[in-house]
Amino acid sequence: MAHGAPYSWENLCQPLAEVDDVLGRIFSPVSHLNSVKNSPELREAYEQTLPLLSEYSTWVGQHEGLYKAYRDLRDGDNYATLNTAQKKAVDNALRDFELSGIGLPPEAQKRYGEIAARLSELGNQYSNNVLDATMGWNKLVTDVADLAGMPESALAAAQAQAQAKEQEGYLLTLDIPSYLPVMTYCDNQALREEMYRAYSTRASDQGPNAGKWDNSPVMAEILALRHELAQLLGFDSYAYKSLATKMAKDPQQVLDFLTDRQNAPVRRAKRAGPAARLRQSRVWRR
16 A cells, blocks of 8 residues: 555555465464364463454455555556456455445444454354264264164274273264264164264253353344344345355355255155155155
8 A cells, every 4th residue: 555556456455465474374273173183272372362353354354445446457558467366366355345334334344353253253152062962972882783883893893992092992973983984874873863862962952061152142142143244234134244245146055055955855865765755855865
């Protein structure tokens, strides 16, 4: 921006992309470790960064000088020299300024920032609850016959899990490397059902840990804040706001697509007969 008009890809977009790349290179490993190697210390450090990132994102998205610079580039002679990808990047940047509330009055912009920061916190809280609920369930199987059909590699991993906790047998968890082999290969239908119900009710008011790490109030607040955010930006609902950056033209088109995807296996099950319909409704069955 200090360069001033006329703006080009080289003196505006590229430097900003490099700044964002540096930020991403710093934060991405932290975010990844928080997901795959979570600990109280890492979680605390990660959560301290979220308000800073949210504040930075809102500051950039509502920066009048940057917005004007991008408009000058789009409306100036240099825009014609950009390739297709660069033009799309400029157009998307201007769209994102609008979606960040650049055109709102000061009080509404402030409220936008508050909502964005709170949504960031809630998203992290939601993820933490799911992670804690996943880690909060396990099952020790002492008879290997109950795991008939499982691959040797999966049995060895379950046995190692048990040994790590100084237990005898095979320790099953809701982590995907443990959960999927049971659901895919294990002959024990009762075990498959037990694990499916535990997995599908994580962080909710249902299932074996009902009410513990419950995300219901988190989801309710997220929905309310998303609706308020959409209203601030002039959208009828958050669904319309979300689609502003997607290919679908309206929420009904998305619903029609999802409904068709849902009905396709149902139609196949109906043609296949009662047994297939039962398997369709109870996914742990074979």
